[in-house]
Amino acid sequence: MITSIIINGILIGLIYALLAIGLTVIFGVMRIINMFHGEAVMLGMYAAFVLFDKFGISPYISVFLTAPIFFVLGSIIYKFLIDPIPAREREITSLIITLGISFIFATSAMYIWSADYRTVTLPFSQDVMVFIKTRIGYPALISSCMSAVMIVGFYLFMSKTYMGRAIRATELDKDTASVMGVNVKWISIATFGIGVVLAAMAGGILSPIFYIYPFVGSNFVIKAFTIVVLGGMGSVTGALVGGIILGVAEALASTFLEYSMKDIMAFILFLGILLFKPSGILGGRTRL
Amino acid sequence: MLEIKGIDSGYGKIKVLKDITLKIEKGEMVALVGPNGAGKTTLLKTIAGMIVPSKGDILLEETSISGMPPHKTSARGIAYVPEGRRVFSAMSVEENLLMGTYLKKNRPHKTESLRMVYDLFPRLEERKKQTAGTLSGGEQQMLAIGRGLMMRPKLVLLDEPSLGLAPLLINSIYKVLERLNGEGMTTLLVEQNVKKALSLCKRAYVIESGEIVMKGPSEDILCDENVKCTYLGI
Ligand SMILES: Nc1ncnc2c1ncn2[C@@H]1O[C@H](COP(=O)(O)OP(=O)(O)OP(=O)(O)O)[C@@H](O)[C@H]1O
Ligand SMILES: [Mg+2]
Numbered sequence: 081m082i083t084s085i086i087i088n089g090i091l092i093g094l095i096y097a098l099l100a101i102g103l104t105v106i107f108g109v110m111r112i113i114n115m116f117h118g119e120a121v122m123l124g125m126y127a128a129f130v131l132f133d134k135f136g137i138s139p140y141i142s143v144f145l146t147a148p149i150f151f152v153l154g155s156i157i158y159k160f161l162i163d164p165i166p167a168r169e170r171e172i173t174s175l176i177i178t179l180g181i182s183f184i185f186a187t188s189a190m191y192i193w194s195a196d197y198r199t200v201t202l203p204f205s206q207d208v209m210v211f212i213k214t215r216i217g218y219p220a221l222i223s224s225c226m227s228a229v230m231i232v233g234f235y236l237f238m239s240k241t242y243m244g245r246a247i248r249a250t251e252l253d254k255d256t257a258s259v260m261g262v263n264v265k266w267i268s269i270a271t272f273g274i275g276v277v278l279a280a281m282a283g284g285i286l287s288p289i290f291y292i293y294p295f296v297g298s299n300f301v302i303k304a305f306t307i308v309v310l311g312g313m314g315s316v317t318g319a320l321v322g323g324i325i326l327g328v329a330e331a332l333a334s335t336f337l338e339y340s341m342k343d344i345m346a347f348i349l350f351l352g353i354l355l356f357k358p359s360g361i362l363g364g365r366t367r368l
Numbered sequence: 369m370l371e372i373k374g375i376d377s378g379y380g381k382i383k384v385l386k387d388i389t390l391k392i393e394k395g396e397m398v399a400l401v402g403p404n405g406a407g408k409t410t411l412l413k414t415i416a417g418m419i420v421p422s423k424g425d426i427l428l429e430e431t432s433i434s435g436m437p438p439h440k441t442s443a444r445g446i447a448y449v450p451e452g453r454r455v456f457s458a459m460s461v462e463e464n465l466l467m468g469t470y471l472k473k474n475r476p477h478k479t480e481s482l483r484m485v486y487d488l489f490p491r492l493e494e495r496k497k498q499t500a501g502t503l504s505g506g507e508q509q510m511l512a513i514g515r516g517l518m519m520r521p522k523l524v525l526l527d528e529p530s531l532g533l534a535p536l537l538i539n540s541i542y543k544v545l546e547r548l549n550g551e552g553m554t555t556l557l558v559e560q561n562v563k564k565a566l567s568l569c570k571r572a573y574v575i576e577s578g579e580i581v582m583k584g585p586s587e588d589i590l591c592d593e594n595v596k597c598t599y600l601g602i
Contacts (some may be wrong), residue, residue, distance in 0.1 A: 239463075242470055249456050249467050256454040258438040259416055259447075260519070261471040368458070 082213035085331045091216065091224040093327025095286055098227040099300055100307035100319040101234060102278030108314020109251040109271045111171055112162060115178040116295030117304055119185040120150065120276045124283025125292045126189060132200050132287075139200055140226060143284035155269050161266070164322050182297065189255060189294035197290040205288065219288035226285055234278070235316050238368055247271055248368065251314060279304075299343070306346040310353050311312030312360030316368055322360075325349065369394045369554050370523055375424030375434075377414040385412045385578045387394070392523070392556060397549040399565040399586070400558045402575035408558045409451050411575070412525045415556075416448035417441040428523065443471055445522030450528065451558075453508035455515070457501030461492055464511055468518025477520065485514040488544050496503070506537040509544050513541065517548070524548075524555045525526070530564065542568055566590050 103117045126141035127146045137145070161181065165173045208216045238244035249257040250267045258264045283300075290296070309327055311318025329349060334342040353360070370392040378384040384407045391396050400408055413419045415426060417438040425483040426434040433441050438448070447468075456464050465485055469478045486493035489510040495503065500511060509529060516524055529545070538561070546568060549555060559565035564588040566572055574589065575584040582589060589595055 184583050242466075242475065245459070245463055245467060246470060248459060248463075252456045252458055253454055255418060255438075256450060256456070258418070259442055259450065259466070260467045260515070261442040262467075263437075263439045 081335075083212055085335050086328055087212065087214045088220075089331030090218065090324050091220055091327070092331070093324035094224045094227040094231070094320075095282065095323075096326050097320045097323025098230055098278065098285065099214055099282040100304040100311070100323055101231065102275035102282075103120055103301075103304045104308045104311070104314055104316070104319050105247070105278075106272055106275035107308065109247060110162075110268055112174040112272075113171065113178070113277065114272075115175060115182035115301065116157065116181045116185070117178075117275070117279050118301030119182040119189075119297070120154070120279035120297075121268060121286070121300045122189060122292075122297035123153075123185060124150065124280030125287045125290070125296065126193060126198075126283075127280065128287040129198050129200055129292050138202065139284045140222060140358060141153030143281045146284070147281060150277045150280040151273040154273035157276070158265050158269050158316050160270035161246055162272070162366065163265070165263035176248075186297060193294065195294060200287045202290070217289070223285045223289055227282070230278075230281065230285075231316070231320055235368070238316060242265075243270070302353045303346050306350045309350055312362050315360070318360055318362050321362065369396070369429060370556070371427040372415070373425045373427070374424065375414065375421040377410060377419055377421040379410075379419070383422075383578070385414065385421075385438050387574075388580055390573055390580065390583075394554055395549075395552045395556045396571065397545070397557060397569045399569035400575060401454060401555060401560070401562045401565055401572060404560075406575045407578040408437065408575060409527055410578075412448060412527050412556070412558060414524060415441075416446055417454075418448075431532045433510065442519065442521075443473075446525065447516040447519040447521035447523070448525045449512050449516040449527060451527035451531070453505065453512045455458035455500040455503070455508050455511050457499070459500055460497055461495040461500055461503070464515050465492070465496075465518050468515040474518070474520055477602075481518045481520065483519055488517070488547075489514055506533050509533060509537075509541065513544070522554060524553060525558075526555060528560060529557070530559065562595070563590075589596060 099121060103114060106112055106114045128142050130257045131137040131142040132139060161177050162174050184300060202219055204218045208215045209218065209221065238248060246257065246262045246267055249260065250262060250264055254264050303326060307319055307322035310322030310325055326349060329345045330342045372388055372390040374387050374388055374389050375384065388411060402408055410419065414421050417436045417440065420435045425432055428444055428446065433444055456467065463480060469475050469481055491507055492510055492514055495507065500508065503511060513529060529541055542564065557565055557569060566589060570586055572586050572589050573580050574595065582592065
């Protein structure tokens with residue numbers, strides 16, 4: 081039984097990791113605590129829901145179709161609302177501004193789609209496969225595998241492409257990056273856009289296995305922050321490890337304690353890591 | 369190649385440079401020397417576009433680059449190798465060098481450029497997978513210079529390449545600079561190590577409290593009584 085709990089924990093952990101990557105990259109490069117992240121997940125879920133409901137497009141496909149829209153949305157938010165903030169007051173002001181944007185989007189979602197819980201029910205939603213005596217639902221399996229592929233893809237983007245390396249260089253030393261020919265302002269806008277796309281894609285991928293409602297974002301943003309703190313700010317591998325730890329911790333808590341304990345695991349891990357290893361489990365330096 | 373016409377520059381309200389005029393011909397290697405806090409780094413940063421001068425003009429090959437941001441001046445062919453080995457610490461040696469080919473026009477020459485830098489600094493090739501932050505100070509300086517050369521620049525601005533390095537390493541870095549100058553690279557070299565800089569460069573400027581106080585052939589500057597007692601301790 082314990083193996084099946086862990087396997088399910090790892091599967092959900094992979095999706096959590098994808099959820100956190102956009103947040104960690106935005107924080108790493110721009111030192112912005114992006115409270116809008118959760119609402120980007122929520123919008124991604126609704127986008128997947130609408131496209132499935134109206135046109136029958138599977139969320140696993142529609143996340144790619146909507147990605148450009150979310151990139152533009154993120155870029156606009158950064159360019160017009162965050163970039164104008166003076167450098168001195170960046171961290172705190174950006175937190176308040178992104179929080180404000182979150183409220184606007186969550187309330188609008190409430191207005192447009194009402195507070196009803198929505199679901200994306202795929203033809204194979206009830207199907208399960210059995211793997212080492214573990215029952216795994218098909219949607220969860222597909223969502224996890226897709227998250228894993230996207231995490232690997234993002235890692236390769238950050239390590240092997242000019243733009244990925246420029247994002248990392250900007251994170252490490254803006255001035256020197258600009259001397260290399262990097263347009264730091266443009267890279268910041270693009271990084272924010274990419275962060276929002278990753279959150280929305282995670283939302284779309286989550287939509288077949290989670291309820292969709294207007295305030296679902298706050299639930300996910302807490303998980304994402306926990307993972308970022310666990311894995312170290314700005315680290316992709318850290319987010320992967322942190323996501324899996326959270327997934328497994330939640331699975332264990334809901335089995336051995338009580339189902340309702342599941343959602344406070346994030347807080348417990350969050351406080352624990354801040355008390356005992358504030359630099360994150362993988363250590364302090366900004367690694368990819 | 370580079371012409372600086374009466375610029376004033378500084379940081380916000382703090383004025384550092386006053387009416388600086390300076391000229392470098394193509395293929396020349398010119399030294400800029402002066403005491404701590406004289407404004408040498410400020411001048412290089414102004415040329416690279418990290419600071420906008422409040423007065424005067426900067427011309428690169430007859431076109432004004434004054435007020436251009438650094439990502440544009442680098443595209444025009446300026447490579448600034450900053451003071452204090454500013455390598456990208458969490459990236460590998462090779463990733464650091466590849467940042468030097470970030471500009472689109474340099475990307476196709478990536479392999480040759482890496483070959484050239486590895487030939488100049490074989491140590492970097494041995495350590496290409498290592499994280500730059502874990503290199504020794506001297507290796508980091510080689511990396512910072514190598515990364516600048518990857519940009520295939522028209523003009524290199526070198527800020528104190530010998531700072532904090534052992535004499536043996538300084539000599540090897542200077543050998544590389546001499547060789548590159550022989551191949552026609554134009555360089556503005558900032559140094560505290562006046563003797564060393566003046567032995568390498570044919571011409572030099574002396575800057576003190578933000579003003580050029582002397583300029584001319586290196587031999588003349590080395591003979592000057594003031595320079596002798598202030599910088600050479602004779
Ligand atoms: N970011 C900054 N903000 C305000 N003042 C600065 C800044 N950087 C340098 N200064 C001041 O400008 C003056 C010139 O500094 P600069 O770094 O150009 O000197 P330098 O000739 O390069 O000295 P060193 O040989 O020590 O490197 C100094 O008085 C310094 O305090
Ligand atoms: Mg200096």
